[in-house]
Amino acid sequence: MNSTKRIFYYDLLRAIAIIMVILVHVDGIIGYGFDSLKHAIPGLLTATTWPAVPIFLMLSGALLLNRSYTLSEFFKKRFARILYPFIFWVLVTGLIGFFSFGWSGKETLKVIFGLTSPFWYIWMLIGIYLFIPIINSFLKEYGLRGFEFFLLVWAVTIFIITVKIPLLDGINLDYFAGYMGFVVLGYYLDNKQFGLSDRSMFYAGFLLLILSTVFRMYVFRYELGLYSDYNLLFTTIAQSVGLFLAVKYLDKISVDTDNIYSKIKNNIFGKAILSISICSYGMYLVHYIIIEGFEFLNIHSLKLLPIILIITVLTSWAIVFVLSKIPYLRKISGAN
Template sequence: MKTKKERIFYYDFLRAFAIIAVIICHVDIFFGPLTTTTQIIGQMTFHDIGRIGVPIFLMISGALILNREYPSLKFFLKKRFVRIIYPFIFWIVLILGQIAYYGGNQTYLWKVFIGDPSITWYFWALIGIYLFMPILNSFVKEYGEEAVKYFLAIWFALIVLQTFHIQLWDNLNLSYFAGYVGYPILGYYLANKEFKMNDKKVCISGLIILLISLACFVYLNYIGSPAIDSIYQNVPIVFMGLGLFLFIQYADKLNRFKSIKNNFIGKAIISLSVCSYGMYFSHVIVTKFLSYYNPQSNLMFPVMFILIVFLSWLLPYILSKIPYLKIFSGA
């Protein structure tokens, strides 16, 4: 008889935050006119908080997938790809249908499908990461923490070079260590690292790292610095993800979420987490639909944002309750 696997609350908290963060990045059109510097910086800060979403999703994936025993390569690939491909097919048909209904041409539809001007780029990035994950898993299992530190050191060095637009000579090819693949390894490392500091100090350090790196990211965005041209592969965004991950992880270890775990808030967080992949696609449909009823008011923005989050959750949640459709819901 199978026993229900116990959920790790800080993963659910991070995943729920990550999907809300992703939605934050795509609702700028619902702001009203920004007429003061304070309003511009406020909107920019709100938007840049949303940038944490993708790194956090990838870090959680690494924490849950790496250093595990899998019966076979086929088992791993089937399990992972079924979870992401069926929902993608279902939601992309709806997304493309909606775009076509509102006049999108074939060229634009194809670009949306391959992730050119749309959020579907994440699906294709995830495909690449999952194809590489069994190799990383064997690497981590064989060499342990030493392997993780080795990979992260080279990956972060490349992040630094990219942030400051420093180009190494062409014949030194380190592309194997570049890209999004560093985030899953970073997530695994943080989830399993035993720090010498006590839990409270690690939690506070995570919060401080998050706030400082976020301030740096907002400032660089405000002055139009090329340092953050590559949105998810620069020093501030790496530390934003690292800081948030540590802060929530150790807040959970310190039982800071004990009072909410079993009430409505805790259940809502878990439901958002469970539906997060479906929400990643459904919010595109919801945002497009509500854009035709846009009040373009800063005062109304919080209402519109909450409505978008709620409807984006509701769609995959309802689908997950319908027999034969759950596998397509992304929940």
């Protein structure tokens, strides 16, 4: 894709999100807990990574909603982009795990269906994509006001399951507080005019990100017993909104008369961000088997955590990048 047609802050968010995803799974090799410094550091680092999945979904909303397309066009051009790479990489992962790491058939199936692997996100994403044309029609009919109503209901239910109101324990609010809310939220934040200056929006987003992340660390440290799905917590929404706004409005802050992003997007750092963004979906699909390789080798050293993170990021990035340059393999590489 021609980089001149891309929105840089989307690419930066996507690059940040995939590194967050890999970090949380590398942290898992060391283990979480506060019985020792070895386990406390990965635990606190993990508290910073929870916006990763929401950011991916929010970008899907910003990119896919309020578009004109037929159902056949949507499934052929958009749905196929996530489906073909997923089928390829989930089979590759299962085969490597079964024949090289000694997974049983049952363990392999659990990995494939996301019960013990990050592939749960892809199964969820498939469901999200099947529903996006419906949300798209809702947006065209009711506009941002309709989305504000949707987000209000979503936020209230997320708050209820976050604080675990006893009287409502018997009601399954997952029907109202699902992952689709992040898709709607992404489009809303991308298009809503808040009436504040760009600099004020950046500071508000940055402050929200820092405060919500510190609170998230506190929650994790003292095991306050919040809802089991950490992606569907009010703290996660706050972190995700803060990160999204901070990265979006950072572009509006000038340094030496030039916007910050205009200074970096055409240098080697900016080109790396663009490449990671393009390869991010494939990296998500590939990185798990690389981490499982470290697990198979019984590497659990805290000192090696940065090295494992760098190796996993660079290796998954390189695999997807190389495959994307080979004719007929780009469709299954996960690069887009």
